[in-house]
Amino acid sequence: xxxxxxxxxxxxxxxxxxxxxxxxxxxxxxxxxxxxxxxxxxxxxxxxxxxxxxxxxxxxxxxxxxxxxxxxxxxxxxxxxxxxxxxxxxxxxxxxxxxxxxxxxxxxxxxxxxxxxxxxxxxxxxxxxxxxxxxxxxxxxxxxxxxxxxxxxxxxxxxxxxxxxxxxxxxxxxxxxxxxxxxxxxxxxxxxxxxxxxxxxxxxxxxxxxxxxxxxxxxxxxxxxxxxxxxxxxxxxxxxxxxxxxxxxxxxxxxxxxxxxxxxxxxxxxxxxxxxxxxxxxxxxxxxxxxxxxxxxxxxxxxxxxxxxxxxxxxxxxxxxxxxxxxxxxxxxxxxxxxxxxxxxxxxxxxxxxxxxxxxxxxxxxxxxxxxxxxxxxxxxxxxxxxxxxxxxxxxxxxxxxxxxxxxxxxxxxxxxxxxxxxxxxxxxxxxxxxxxxx
Amino acid sequence: xxxxxxxxxxxxxxxxxxxxxxxxxxxxxxxxxxxxxxxxxxxxxxxxxxxxxxxxxxxxxxxxxxxxxxxxxxxxxxxxxxxxxxxxxxxxxxxxxxxxxxxxxxxxxxxxxxxxxxxxxxxxxxxxxxxxxxxxxxxxxxxxxxxxxxxxxxxxxxxxxxxxxxxxxxxxxxxxxxxxxxxxxxxxxxxxxxxxxxxxxxxxxxxxxxxxxxxxxxxxxxxxxxxxxxxxxxxxxxxxxxxxxxxxxxxxxxxxxxxxxxxxxxxxxxxxxxxxxxxxxxxxxxxxxxxxxxxxxxxxxxxxxxxxxxxxxxxxxxxxxxxxxxxxxxxxxxxxxxxxxxxxxxxxxxxxxxxxxxxxxxxxxxxxxxxxxxxxxxxxxxxxxxxxxxxxxxxxxxxxxxxxxxxxxxxxxxxxxxxxxxxxxxxxxxxxxxxxxxx
Numbered sequence: 056x057x058x059x060x061x062x063x064x065x066x067x068x069x070x071x072x073x074x075x076x077x078x079x080x081x082x083x084x085x086x087x088x089x090x091x092x093x094x095x096x097x098x099x100x101x102x103x104x105x106x107x108x109x110x111x112x113x114x115x116x117x118x119x120x121x122x123x124x125x126x127x128x129x130x131x132x133x134x135x136x137x138x139x140x141x142x143x144x145x146x147x148x149x150x151x152x153x154x155x156x157x158x159x160x161x162x163x164x165x166x167x168x169x170x171x172x173x174x175x176x177x178x179x180x181x182x183x184x185x186x187x188x189x190x191x192x193x194x195x196x197x198x199x200x201x202x203x204x205x206x207x208x209x210x211x212x213x214x215x216x217x218x219x220x221x222x223x224x225x226x227x228x229x230x231x232x233x234x235x236x237x238x239x240x241x242x243x244x245x246x247x248x249x250x251x252x253x254x255x256x257x258x259x260x261x262x263x264x265x266x267x268x269x270x271x272x273x274x275x276x277x278x279x280x281x282x283x284x285x286x287x288x289x290x291x292x293x294x295x296x297x298x299x300x301x302x303x304x305x306x307x308x309x310x311x312x313x314x315x316x317x318x319x320x321x322x323x324x325x326x327x328x329x330x331x332x333x334x335x336x337x338x339x340x341x342x343x344x345x346x347x348x349x350x351x352x353x354x355x356x357x358x359x360x361x362x363x364x365x366x367x368x369x370x371x372x373x374x375x376x377x378x379x380x381x382x383x384x385x386x387x388x389x390x391x392x393x394x395x396x397x398x399x400x401x402x403x404x405x406x407x408x409x410x411x412x413x414x415x416x417x418x419x420x421x422x423x424x425x426x427x428x429x430x431x432x433x434x435x436x437x438x439x440x441x442x443x444x445x446x447x448x449x450x451x452x453x454x455x456x457x458x459x460x461x462x463x464x465x466x467x468x469x470x471x472x473x474x475x476x477x478x479x480x481x482x483x484x485x486x487x488x489x490x491x492x493x494x
Numbered sequence: 495x496x497x498x499x500x501x502x503x504x505x506x507x508x509x510x511x512x513x514x515x516x517x518x519x520x521x522x523x524x525x526x527x528x529x530x531x532x533x534x535x536x537x538x539x540x541x542x543x544x545x546x547x548x549x550x551x552x553x554x555x556x557x558x559x560x561x562x563x564x565x566x567x568x569x570x571x572x573x574x575x576x577x578x579x580x581x582x583x584x585x586x587x588x589x590x591x592x593x594x595x596x597x598x599x600x601x602x603x604x605x606x607x608x609x610x611x612x613x614x615x616x617x618x619x620x621x622x623x624x625x626x627x628x629x630x631x632x633x634x635x636x637x638x639x640x641x642x643x644x645x646x647x648x649x650x651x652x653x654x655x656x657x658x659x660x661x662x663x664x665x666x667x668x669x670x671x672x673x674x675x676x677x678x679x680x681x682x683x684x685x686x687x688x689x690x691x692x693x694x695x696x697x698x699x700x701x702x703x704x705x706x707x708x709x710x711x712x713x714x715x716x717x718x719x720x721x722x723x724x725x726x727x728x729x730x731x732x733x734x735x736x737x738x739x740x741x742x743x744x745x746x747x748x749x750x751x752x753x754x755x756x757x758x759x760x761x762x763x764x765x766x767x768x769x770x771x772x773x774x775x776x777x778x779x780x781x782x783x784x785x786x787x788x789x790x791x792x793x794x795x796x797x798x799x800x801x802x803x804x805x806x807x808x809x810x811x812x813x814x815x816x817x818x819x820x821x822x823x824x825x826x827x828x829x830x831x832x833x834x835x836x837x838x839x840x841x842x843x844x845x846x847x848x849x850x851x852x853x854x855x856x857x858x859x860x861x862x863x864x865x866x867x868x869x870x871x872x873x874x875x876x877x878x879x880x881x882x883x884x885x886x887x888x889x890x891x892x893x894x895x896x897x898x899x900x901x902x903x904x905x906x907x908x909x910x911x912x913x914x915x916x917x918x919x920x921x922x923x924x925x926x927x928x929x930x931x932x933x
Contacts, residue, residue: 058544058545058548058807058808059544059808060584060587060588060808061542062588063540063541063542063572066540067538068536068538068585068588069535069536070535070589070592070593071533071534071535071593071599074533074534074536075533075534078534088842089842089871090842090866090871090872091842091843091866091871091872091873092842092843092871092872092893093842094510094513094514094839094840094841094842095510095513095514095517096508096509096510096513097508097513098507099502099505099506099507099618100539100604100606100618101502101505102502103500103502104562105497105498106497108562109497116561116562116563117561117562117563118559118560118561118562119559119560119561119562120557120559121557121558121560121570122555122556122557122558122608123543123547123555123556123557123558123573123608124555124556124608125608131560133502134562135559146507148499149501149507150509153509154509154510155840155887155890155891157876159841159873160510165539167539169559169560169561169562169563169564179538179539179540187876189876192877193876194876194877196855196874196876200874316855316856316859318859318863319860368497369497369498369499400533401533401594402531402533402598403527403528403529403530403532403533404530404531407531416635417754417755420755420757423530424757427529427530432528432529432530432531433529433530433531434530434531434598435635435639437596437626437628437632437633437635437636438631438633451594452594454531
């Protein structure tokens, strides 16, 4: 009796009516991914630690696994994945000869990060990724497609105005190199700039100086990072930017090519932001983050980019990839805290069959199965108390109609109190439809 | 270059066309659970170790979690759940005041068991649970409903003839006690009998003797465990059974009550098998396992039972529960090894738009969005090689139709080679329908 109930911080858990909202968001995204012909895959929750900690992947807080009954000295070999891109790259390499390229897949799974718990940080959360990989050569039209998908999904979720922040790793690295940042610290500079929104200009300046950048170079990096250019202005803005290297020019050209093929209706939602750097080392070209304009405090709700070297870590050929990842749990957090939708679905049932007495239960069960065969989700009340109590239960669960089996079959709409008889599941369907349309 | 690709034994991973079969199985089960009015919930992958190892839960191989960056001496506090019943009981207690009872939920999640890898054993697998819990009192009609659901789902999956093996813990414990098994070893005897099918009669006899049972009692337990009675014969068989205790009689009465309310069409699939014991300690009444008659070597594909004390571990009131769990991964293993379905879905796209040259891509993208708005899943080919190559790609992915944008819009059915023009997405829909019906 009375084991303690402790909350585990960072591992969200919803009530059924909130889970129903999450399911509906997931369905919206899945429908869009499938409308573009992507198929689902899934990878195990775990990968070998050597896969998760490999060069190019960068530093993430990883949870390792050990058997509770492990013997002293048994080393942990497995870790929970911290994103879906690294497992996807490993999957593509592992099944290379069984896949048809370009391989276009979506993947919805939980990921885990063993961070010290802090306000608003999740240690377990859902990501919903979509990626395209090809042999040898992946055109920028694919970057445009996944960026468009990110925008399309955020629009369809109906949670506010999406802002897509676009950048390019070549542009970034080319620019940094061109203004004098040493190659050996480029990725560390990217890591510092990635934290700009979180830690602010002064702290970033301090960290850049600590990396050995001169005062002038630090200022140049910061000034460059502060620029935000609307998509429609980018081409003309380029002439005033004076890009300091071939690589930077190549990156800028890639951004232009992506913009030229992105869904036209999304262009007003796209900004080129040079402070978008992405913390992960595996990106090589296009990078994108997104937020909801009305709720900037929730940060990025979806992000991604181009990774040309990740799959090739395992294979002796080029397998470039590009993809984006929607932060479903982050989006749920935003929805819940801002009360964007009203949680109300506490049951899947459309009708509750009231049971007048236990002798009637078999008949009620049989009628329920008839209704289910006609596509009506049906619950039979589990006991046979007074009818008022059974109607109360339906109201509390949000089941809109209650059925009574007597001389005739009767259905009551519990909002209006109206009641009428029916003789077949089909007739009941029509009555339910009428009730529902009137609301 | 060339990191090694090692297979992690016990963690299954499917190709997209096999994953599509799994998704279709999951949808079938979900539709049935929802047709009975159950709602979805989800719990974190982890629980506190003290929850997973508590008294009444029994011994399971648990994976514990530690941060890779953990300091020496940091103790593991979290473990991956090994089933969904224990987390569900904790969930019900944690959200007790926000739930409406009887609470009817379904839950599809992976579970993990840190077993030493061996042939056919999964260390990560999907379970799809359905449960009912109530305050104070949960009638046996609920046991009948979940047993019916198990049978219904297995029938709908269309993988062979389901056999539901029904038993009752009260009957089992009452019988063992009545023939002289000491109360202190009852759960160990249950654990041994649970392994009967796996380790055989002689090994079980040895283990029973080792628990201190007399030769006669061991024989009695084994003889009792050997009995299989068809559901329709159970009532008459009871008179010849001579149950040795009140508790055993109570259990037998419960079995009868459940049989009286189970879906009538399932009765021929139900057998009362006294060797069904269930390894987990938390069961208190009805217990059920199932297999597919044509593939007994795959063992139980779904199981469950009544647990009257699990939620009450946290609360000072009675919260009895009953549920069943479908072993989705075990079922997939059965489907794959016996080639029950043919994997063929390598794309979600219904049409592929061929791209004649890169100048045409914008137009192709726009037409694709029109088709998607009309509900047609559409992929635009990612490059613009010779048409034959693009048609080949569609064939390999199983995309049935290819579209060409020229003077007019044309659609080709790649099975028949037939080609015709269309002027609107609606017209295309009709043509696709015709092609599809003819197959």
